[in-house]
Amino acid sequence: MNQQELTKELNSYIANIGVGYIKLHNLHWNVVGSQFKAVHEYLESLYDAFADVLDETAELLKINGEQPVASLKGYLAIATIKELDDAAVDQKKALEITLADLELLRDQALKIRKAANEHDCFSAANLMEDHIENYAKQIWFLRSMLA
Template sequence: MPNPTTDTERTPASHEALPVRTGIADEHRQKLAEGLAVVLANTYTLLGKTHGFHWNVTGARFHSLHEMFQDQYEDLTEAVDELAERIRALGHFAPGSLSQFLKLTEIEDEHGVPDEQEMLAQLVRDNEVVNRSCKRVVEITGDANDTVTEDLMNKRMGYHEKAAWMLRASIAQ
């Protein structure tokens, strides 16, 4: 039986957290946190791009695209919080700076103001990138027996697949 006065897991220093004992092995939590950090960075980058396109879209379909982009960036705003909180629940720190996101993201940054067709095409590709990064995390959840992260990834994949479809359907032929 551990001695509470000598067992550092039971009496952490004030700056240390209590150990995470949720039934997910440390190495799995590490892999999950790393995968989720990429999903978070991709999502945050997509959020920024979508918000920028919301501000800068022009053309005959301004109003409908402006509204669609707003709906999407509002969902993404909630998603980044959920993703970061899941990383924290797994006992790891979430990336939280733009420089960290830029190192981790798989989404290509946009430095200009493309026309509405190019905005839509980029957002289709970017939603698909986020979807694929979620799928990579799902592959880890099986070995980790982590149904909570799997559920979160399934929710996000469903969202990104639908968003990509709606954006794709908005591209004029």
């Protein structure tokens, strides 16, 4: 993976975070079930964290003279995380959707970290390390809640 491909992959990651951010709001607002409050608050903590991930990754591109994707139109054109319809979502389904998206993001961050290491782009590799660590923790939380 060359520098141009790494930039493309980082923009795809940004797009997935951007779509995921909106999707988490959708789930947060529309979750239903006996554990509504706990799931509602957990989803809010995730989208708050996504805002930081989005900003850090976009700034990494800017620092390296690259242009981050920054519009909803741009996100939707390249994201692999899909939007949800506006509808009530059972708490278990909301957690399953969130788990699947976080696993996708973890895998994407692992791919970026590997490519960044190969090109001695240590700032990108280090950032992805931090993100991977956080995804591992959140995936563990979600699997525990779904057990």
